[in-house]
Amino acid sequence: MDPSELDQINAFLEGDSELREKIKDQVNEFDKKARKMVGLLNRIHFTPTDALPALLESVKPILNDCQAVIKALADSVPPNQFWRWKDMWSNSLRTAVFAAVLVEYLSSGQLASLQQVSEQLGMKEEWKDRVTLTVEDYLQGVISVVNELSRLAVNSVTLGNFDQPIKISAFVKDLFVGFSMLNLKNDTLRRRFDSLKYDMKKIEEVVYDVSLRKLTSVPTLTST
Incomplete structure (x- = not known):
């Protein structure tokens, strides 16, 4: 092999390695913020209803801080190389989506759209x-929210919030209908969607128990 060609190859490999390390540094920062949000949001399972707004407010500044990390990633990645590097930060991004969607649901009872989450980040x-x-990363984050809500439905009863499981059930059923109408060709996404059936069953069992005991103040939602 020609020595000059070897020099070019070595230069390319060195540049590629430096770029990878630069992106990795930003991803590590992103991951720290993602894990911090998950840690805070885990407290929803033992936080009284009246203290929940303050907890959610504590997560929002971290979500906003993610914007600087994402900008740094955008500044680091060369043009037209999104698909080459995206796997490095996809887990952190999906966790950020999870946090944004969960905070919005617990704040307003609504689903944050793909556009809304993109803007927030x-x-x-x-x-x-x-x-x-991407749509896939957004949907993965939404599914993670459903997983978390099935757990919250159980723990809400422990905290004495008997209406929460009813509201969660209506929200999750609506999401399930929406997912059912999508043409999911991604195997991983399809498998995770299938798991929603187990989450729904778990929530429905809680709703049935609460309704049977006449503990909820919103009985009209039990048939949703």
């Missing part, structure tokens, strides 16, 4: 060839 249209929130 500071995604820019001009970055789409470097960093963007």
Whole structure:
């Protein structure tokens, strides 16, 4: 092999390695923030209803801080190389989506849309060839929220909030209908969607028990 060609190859490999390390540094920061949000949100399972708004407010600044990390990623990734590097930060991004969607649901009872989450995380249209929130990553985050809500339905009863499981049930059933209408060709996403049936069953068991004992103040929602 020609020595000059070897030099070019070595230069390419060194540059590629440096870029990977630069991206990795940003991903590590992203992961720290993601784990911190998960740690805070885990407290919803033992936080009284009247203290929940303050807990959710404590998560929002961290969500906003994710914008700076995502911008740094966008500045680091070369143009048109999103698909080459996205796997490095996809787990952290899905966790951030999980946090954004869960906070929105617990605050308003509504599902945060793909566009709303993208904006909250500071995604820019001009970055789409470097960093963007894909539909798959958004849906993975939403499914994780359902997993968490099935656990919350049980723990809400322990905390004496008997209406929460009813509301969660209506929300999750609506999500399930929406997912059922999607043409999910991604195997991983399809398997995770199938797992929602178990979450729904767990929630329905809680709803049945609460309704049977006449503990809820919103009986009209039990048939949702």
